[in-house]
Amino acid sequence: MKHIRNFSIIAHIDHGKSTLADRLIQYTHLVEDRQFRDQILDNMDIERERGITIKSQTVDLPYIDENGQEYQLNLIDTPGHVDFSYEVSRALASCEGVLLLVDAAQGVEAQTLGNLYAALEHNLVIIPVINKIDLPVADVERVKNEIDDELGLDPDSAILCSAKEGTGIEDILKAIVERVRPPKGDAEKPLTALVFDAHYDSFRGTIVSCRVFDGTVKQGDTIRLMSQGTTYRVEEVGVFRLNREPQKELTAGMVGYIIAGIKTVSDTRIGETITLDTRPAPEPLPGFKDVKPVVFSSIYPIASDDYPSLLEALEKYKLNDASLVYQKDSSAALGQGFRCGYLGLLHLEIVQERLEREFDQSIIMTAPSVQYRFYLDDGTRLDVDNPLYYPDPGTIERSEEPYIRASILIPERYVGVVMKLCMERRGVNSQMSYPTPGRVEVTFDLPLAEVIFDFYDRLKSITQGYGSFDYEMIDYRESNLVKLDILVNGEKVDALSILVHRDNARERAVRVCERLKNEIPRQQFKIAIQGAIGGKIISRSTISAYRKDVTAKCYGGDITRKRKLLEKQKKGKKRMRIVGDVEIPQSAFLAALKTDDE
Amino acid sequence: MNRTDLPGLYVHVPFCKTKCPYCDFYSVTDTSLVDRWCTALLQEARMYPGLGEFDSLYIGGGTPSLLDDRQMTEFISALGGIFRFAPETELTVEMNPDDVTREKLGLYRSLGVNRISLGVQSFAEDEVRFLCRRHTAQQALSALEAVAGAGFREYGIDLMYGLPGQSLGAWQVTLERALSFDPDHLSCYQLTVEGNTPFAGMAKEGKLSMPDDALQAGLFVKTSECLTGAGFLHYEVSNFARGKERLARHNVKYWQHTPYLGLGPSAHSFTGRKRWWNVRDVTLYLKTIHSGHMPVEGSEELSSSQMNMEKILCGSRTLWGINVRDITPPLSEERITGLCDSGFITVEGQRIVPTLKGYLFADKLPLLIS
Numbered sequence: 001m002k003h004i005r006n007f008s009i010i011a012h013i014d015h016g017k018s019t020l021a022d023r024l025i026q027y028t029h030l031v032e033d034r035q036f037r038d039q040i041l042d043n044m045d046i047e048r049e050r051g052i053t054i055k056s057q058t059v060d061l062p063y064i065d066e067n068g069q070e071y072q073l074n075l076i077d078t079p080g081h082v083d084f085s086y087e088v089s090r091a092l093a094s095c096e097g098v099l100l101l102v103d104a105a106q107g108v109e110a111q112t113l114g115n116l117y118a119a120l121e122h123n124l125v126i127i128p129v130i131n132k133i134d135l136p137v138a139d140v141e142r143v144k145n146e147i148d149d150e151l152g153l154d155p156d157s158a159i160l161c162s163a164k165e166g167t168g169i170e171d172i173l174k175a176i177v178e179r180v181r182p183p184k185g186d187a188e189k190p191l192t193a194l195v196f197d198a199h200y201d202s203f204r205g206t207i208v209s210c211r212v213f214d215g216t217v218k219q220g221d222t223i224r225l226m227s228q229g230t231t232y233r234v235e236e237v238g239v240f241r242l243n244r245e246p247q248k249e250l251t252a253g254m255v256g257y258i259i260a261g262i263k264t265v266s267d268t269r270i271g272e273t274i275t276l277d278t279r280p281a282p283e284p285l286p287g288f289k290d291v292k293p294v295v296f297s298s299i300y301p302i303a304s305d306d307y308p309s310l311l312e313a314l315e316k317y318k319l320n321d322a323s324l325v326y327q328k329d330s331s332a333a334l335g336q337g338f339r340c341g342y343l344g345l346l347h348l349e350i351v352q353e354r355l356e357r358e359f360d361q362s363i364i365m366t367a368p369s370v371q372y373r374f375y376l377d378d379g380t381r382l383d384v385d386n387p388l389y390y391p392d393p394g395t396i397e398r399s400e401e402p403y404i405r406a407s408i409l410i411p412e413r414y415v416g417v418v419m420k421l422c423m424e425r426r427g428v429n430s431q432m433s434y435p436t437p438g439r440v441e442v443t444f445d446l447p448l449a450e451v452i453f454d455f456y457d458r459l460k461s462i463t464q465g466y467g468s469f470d471y472e473m474i475d476y477r478e479s480n481l482v483k484l485d486i487l488v489n490g491e492k493v494d495a496l497s498i499l500v501h502r503d504n505a506r507e508r509a510v511r512v513c514e515r516l517k518n519e520i521p522r523q524q525f526k527i528a529i530q531g532a533i534g535g536k537i538i539s540r541s542t543i544s545a546y547r548k549d550v551t552a553k554c555y556g557g558d559i560t561r562k563r564k565l566l567e568k569q570k571k572g573k574k575r576m577r578i579v580g581d582v583e584i585p586q587s588a589f590l591a592a593l594k595t596d597d598e
Numbered sequence: 599m600n601r602t603d604l605p606g607l608y609v610h611v612p613f614c615k616t617k618c619p620y621c622d623f624y625s626v627t628d629t630s631l632v633d634r635w636c637t638a639l640l641q642e643a644r645m646y647p648g649l650g651e652f653d654s655l656y657i658g659g660g661t662p663s664l665l666d667d668r669q670m671t672e673f674i675s676a677l678g679g680i681f682r683f684a685p686e687t688e689l690t691v692e693m694n695p696d697d698v699t700r701e702k703l704g705l706y707r708s709l710g711v712n713r714i715s716l717g718v719q720s721f722a723e724d725e726v727r728f729l730c731r732r733h734t735a736q737q738a739l740s741a742l743e744a745v746a747g748a749g750f751r752e753y754g755i756d757l758m759y760g761l762p763g764q765s766l767g768a769w770q771v772t773l774e775r776a777l778s779f780d781p782d783h784l785s786c787y788q789l790t791v792e793g794n795t796p797f798a799g800m801a802k803e804g805k806l807s808m809p810d811d812a813l814q815a816g817l818f819v820k821t822s823e824c825l826t827g828a829g830f831l832h833y834e835v836s837n838f839a840r841g842k843e844r845l846a847r848h849n850v851k852y853w854q855h856t857p858y859l860g861l862g863p864s865a866h867s868f869t870g871r872k873r874w875w876n877v878r879d880v881t882l883y884l885k886t887i888h889s890g891h892m893p894v895e896g897s898e899e900l901s902s903s904q905m906n907m908e909k910i911l912c913g914s915r916t917l918w919g920i921n922v923r924d925i926t927p928p929l930s931e932e933r934i935t936g937l938c939d940s941g942f943i944t945v946e947g948q949r950i951v952p953t954l955k956g957y958l959f960a961d962k963l964p965l966l967i968s
Contacts, residue, residue: 524959547815550960552787552836554915556608556852556866560873560898563908566964573965 001253002182006074006211008091010115011101012468016131020101020163020172021059021075025242027169028061028073058197058209058255060239063173071177074239074255076196076211083344084323085118085472086291090196090271092118093287094211094255097125097180099172100151102158104130104138108146109468110409113441116151125180128158129172134165150435185252190281191215191223193250193258193274198265200319204235206262207244210274211255213285218249222277223260225268226284231277232260266322291323293341294402294473295348295452296369296385298329299355300337300495302362302586303574307336313359314338317351324351329386331495333579334364334589339386342368345452362575364589367498370448373400373476387497390483393534400476401501402448408459409441410467417462418442425450426501445474447501484538486512486592487530488520491580496592505531509539512592517541519588524549527582604684606654606851609639609677610862611662612880619730619796620758620789624864624878625660631880632665635862636673638887642861643680645892649859653684654848658715663697667705674709688847690715695733695741703748714745714753715785715846721775722768725761739775746779752844754783759821760814761789762807769817773824783846784830784838786821788814815958822954835915835957853912855905863893872899907968914963919943919951925968937966 011017061073078091092098098119102108119126128147130140144155159175161168197209217223221234238246239256250256262268270291273284301310314326324347329339342348348368355361371385375397382391406427410418415432419442422430427444435441446455451471459467484505486496500508509531516529522543531539554562576583613632614625655677665673690713691706698716706714720726723735733741745753755776759769776784791801791808800806809817822832830838831845834853839845851858860867864878874897877883886893900908906924913920922929934950937943942956942963956963 524962547811548818548958549962550788550818550835550915550958552790554835554853554912555849556858556860556868557864557875559852559908559912560866560875562911562961563904566907566911567904569965570968 001185001251003070004072004074004183004253005097005176005180006076006095006183006253006255007097007099007176007180008076008078008095009099009101010078010088010092010119011131012103012106012109012111012115015101015103015106015109015112016163017101020099020129020131020161021077023163023166023169024061024073024075024173025059027166027173028063058240060241060255061173063177065174065177072254073173073176076255083342083347085114086289086343087197087270087323088115089118089122089287090194092122092124093285094194094196095122095124096183097127097176099127099129099176100153101129101131102143102147104132104140104143104160105135107139107143108150108409108435110407110441110470111468113150113407113409114470116153126153127172127175127179128153128155129168130158130160131163133160133167134162146436146439150439183253185212185214187214187216187251189214189252190279191217191274191276192281192285193217194285195225195268195270195272195274197270198262198268198322200265204259206259206265206268208258208260208262208268208274209240209255210250210258212250212252214252214281215276216249216251217258217274217276223258223274224277224280226273226275226281227269227288228267228272230267232262235259235261264319264322266318269322291343293323293325293343294370294448295342295344296339296371297342297348298331298334298337298339298366298386298495299326299352300331300334300364300366302364304335305574306362310338310355310361310363313355313361317354317359321351323347329388331388333493333577333584334495337364341385345456362586364495364586365593366495367593368452369499370402370452372479372481372499374481375399384499387483387499388494390497390499393482399479399481401479401481403445403474403477404448404451404471405474406444406446406451406469406471407441408444408467408469409435409439410463412438412440414463414467415440415442418459418467421455421458421462422446425455426503446471447477447479448473449499449501482533484509485532486516487528487532488516488582488584489528489580490530493579493584495589505533506538513539513541515591516584516588517543519591520582520584522546523582525581603856604651604653605649605857605859606656606848607652607677607681608848608858608860608862608865609655609657609662610860610865610876611635611657611659611665612863612883613659613664614661615664616730616732617796619800620792622792622795623660626880628880629664631884632669634884635880636665636669638884639861640673640676640680641887642893643677646859649681651682651684652687652859654688654851655683655690656688656848657691659692661694661697662691663693663702667702670705671709674711678710688713690846690848692717693741693745695731695738698741698744700744700748703744703750707749712751713846714748714750715756715783716742716745716753717756718742718776719756719758720761721772725758725764725768725772728761729758742779746781752782754785754846755779755781756785756787758787758789759817760809762809764809764817766813766816766820769820770824773821777825777828782840782844784825785836785846786825786838787836788818818958819954822957831917832954832957833917835960853916854918855909855912871905872897874898907964910964910968913949914952914956914967915960917951919946919949920967921949923948929967933967942966 009017058076063071063073076091076094078088130143147153147158148155159168159171192214193210193212195208195210199207201207219234222231224231236246236259237250238244271288275281301307318324323343325341326338330336352365369385371383374382374391376395377397422444425446427446429445431443433441459469480502481499482502482505484498484500486493513529513531526545527543529541530537576585612625613629689711691711692715694717718738719729721735726735791797825838826832830840832838857870858868863876863880863883866875874894876893877895883893909924910920943950943952
């Protein structure tokens with residue numbers, strides 16, 4: 001055990017976490033250079049494109065120091081986004097130390113702080129690493145000052161590195177061995193192993209990633225998942241190299257995997273404690289939480305015949321993502337679909353993109369919503385995340401919506417625009433602190449609903465990319481909510497209804513009407529598009545009728561072409577939704593639901 | 599002329615002296631190829647031995663009337679030797695007004711041509727110039743006079759409307775001028791900007807200000823009202839005949855899925871199930887035939903659902919309408935009533951027949967009923 005080190009890398013987005021992980025793997029010769037594929041740990045397309053890690057992967061790095069002593073360095077990769085903060089916390093709970101990566105040009109950012117606090121909470125050894133020192137705009141001295149002033153860490157303890165060029169890697173590995181504590185634990189005690197991740201393998205079922213704190217687990221044991229009380233027989237235990245390597249056993253201090261015939265990742269929980277059925281631990285490890293979705297939206301197939309195929313895709317997707325929850329939903333305009341709950345907006349986008357790319361689904365996603373609370377006159381409380389279930393407004397005594405505390409780190413010159421943005425988004429309780437000269441940390445309490453509506457993009461754009469943002473959920477607060485309906489030729493398009501603060505209703509209604517006007521093709525009659533609260537129309541746009549749709553010529557050479565066009569249009573029509581007599585193309589739904597201003 | 603179910607023969611003459619900027623029919627201006635084209639065409643004709651009788655021969659283009667007397671004589675008589683034609687076959691030649699002379703008309707009559715289709719397009723000088731026609735408005739009038747007096751069994755006039763800046767009144771004048779010659783047939787084409795034409799380029803650069811669709815619809819309705827008021831039958835979106843006996847027999851075959859054989863570059867042929875089309879390139883056409891091969895570029899065999907779709911799209915454009923049995927899935931009574939109430943169709947026994955408003959939405963109608 002004294003030759004084991006368990007550590008994570010934590011960093012703000014784009015500060016080079018995956019590149020550093022790759023370098024560490026390469027340096028410890030886990031892979032030959034020629035096999036080396038950049039950013040081995042991020043192997044999902046979306047991750048590669050966005051440069052963020054979504055699903056974490058763990059890898060054991062064999063390292064021999066200058067005295068010839070062999071060490072087992074377990075790198076526990078963490079998802080790099082606030083949506084997955086609980087997963088991050090479980091990964092950190094499995095470590096004794098972290099590399100806190102700071103970009104030599106960008107310096108400390110909001111998430112760096114968030115990460116630091118998380119690491120401190122778990123009492124981890126923190127090794128600051130200043131990455132990207134090869135950049136011409138790198139400013140190591142400034143970043144060292146920030147590490148000192150903003151993070152309160154010893155700047156002299158920071159290691160300089162360029163993961164891209166491979167400099168400083170040896171120093172990092174040495175520091176891990178020297179500074180990170182070896183794990184404690186007793187292999188003789190009853191088993192406690194913390195589940196920090198789970199993957200689905202179509203041959204083996206769920207591969208559970210865990211950190212063993214006490215005890216030993218081996219093939220043939222019967223394990224028990226303590227929060228659920230379910231038991232499974234262990235088929236295989238092992239450690240992660242680039243592939244899984246089976247071991248005789250996993251003992252206290254080790255990080256590895258367990259395969260035990262667990263069918264889906266949803267049968268286990270991140271943060272779950274594994275013990276032995278025959279000799280259970282008296283108590284589970286602390287910190288287990290059942291994560292609840294915070295953002296909701298519905299998914300519909302573009303062609304209603306595709307509903308069974310969408311169901312199948314969701315079932316398959318869910319095998320590997322326990323945090324997505326869904327149930328059947330149906331809409332008069334869009335037919336049968338699913339109401340889904342996500343950990344956050346990024347999670348929602350990931351689900352959408354993966355359904356489209358990997359599962360080849362064409363989908364319409366409704367506007368993201370948070371979960372509102374309505375206190376009714378009969379004394380009950382109704383939680384609503386779907387505008388379809390908005391209660392009769394006459395029965396509502398009061399309503400509440402969830403708030404977050406946003407922490408925004410910006411150069412001082414952007415304070416004005418950021419304050420303005422937060423005020424527009426109904427931010428309250430602003431506070432400012434100046435961690436270093438020229439830099440400001442602004443905190444605001446903001447309705448979550450305002451944040452899921454293009455807040456981050458706006459922040460990035462008004463601060464020219466310098467603003468960074470982190471948030472935590474705080475509480476529910478009273479709010480004045482209304483349901484905004486969109487009507488096309490007098491018929492309500494239920495899939496476009498949203499719950500919105502009364503003050504924002506008109507602006508949103510005008511925007512949706514304008515967008516629909518631009519996207520719904522003219523038809524042989526006039527089309528009225530209206531935004532309404534209850535029976536009251538608050539916005540309106542009109543699409544004029546077209547007066548003719550006929551081409552002059554139809555001779556021998558034209559008929560095939562015309563038929564092909566017709567075949568194409570008929571196919572397109574399947575992808576249209578008919579509301580009343582109006583054909584609404586998919587693009588109109590997508591445009592109406594789009595969150596950005598452009 | 600009544601329609602029959604015998605197949606029709608089409609010959610594409612792919613030559614023009616000048617190219618009109620709106621036209622997307624295939625033609626080239628290199629008339630030095632005409633003789634070789636003529637030889638190749640007859641060779642192509644011989645590639646289809648043993649066919650039954652035709653009851654129409656339509657010589658279109660391009661500009662068939664630019665063939666000189668020898669060329670036209672040789673090739674019409676050669677076709678007569680290769681194929682069999684029923685008695686009373688409709689034999690149409692398309693003519694450009696500037697090619698019309700009394701001598702030429704006389705020759706055509708002697709060759710058995712019994713129907714002339716004259717590409718007048720407009721009687722207004724500014725419009726004729728805008729369309730870059732080779733003739734003047736005055737030439738069109740003289741040509742028309744000559745054709746009308748030449749004693750053909752039938753003749754028709756092609757006109758264009760919906761031109762930039764054209765008013766309802768100006769179009770009415772053109773129509774009345776045409777009617778004053780008492781033609782048997784009128785084809786009135788709304789100017790359409792076709793891809794890969796000079797007009798398409800102009801439209802893209804914003805240099806072509808087409809009438810808005812309200813005016814276009816107004817022009818369309820005006821055309822129909824004016825001509826039906828004068829006793830014409832509006833039997834296809836763009837075609838009017840003085841009574842059922844004067845329908846353009848050959849063109850009707852396209853809309854009724856009667857078989858036809860097309861010869862020459864870009865010509866299309868149809869057997870009732872199978873359709874094929876020739877290469878759209880004279881040089882390649884000549885080369886292919888010279889090497890003894892059919893100049894066919896592509897073909898398709900229609901599935902029954904494709905066949906039905908074509909029947910629906912053609913039926914939406916003609917007074918014969920659509921047989922409800924060809925509509926799958928079958929139209930509900932409710933839907934039919936809805937379309938009648940909206941004024942798109944009327945029901946005549948087993949057929950649903952487009953109204954004038956139905957014609958106005960002929961490209962949309964197939965989507966509304968299938």
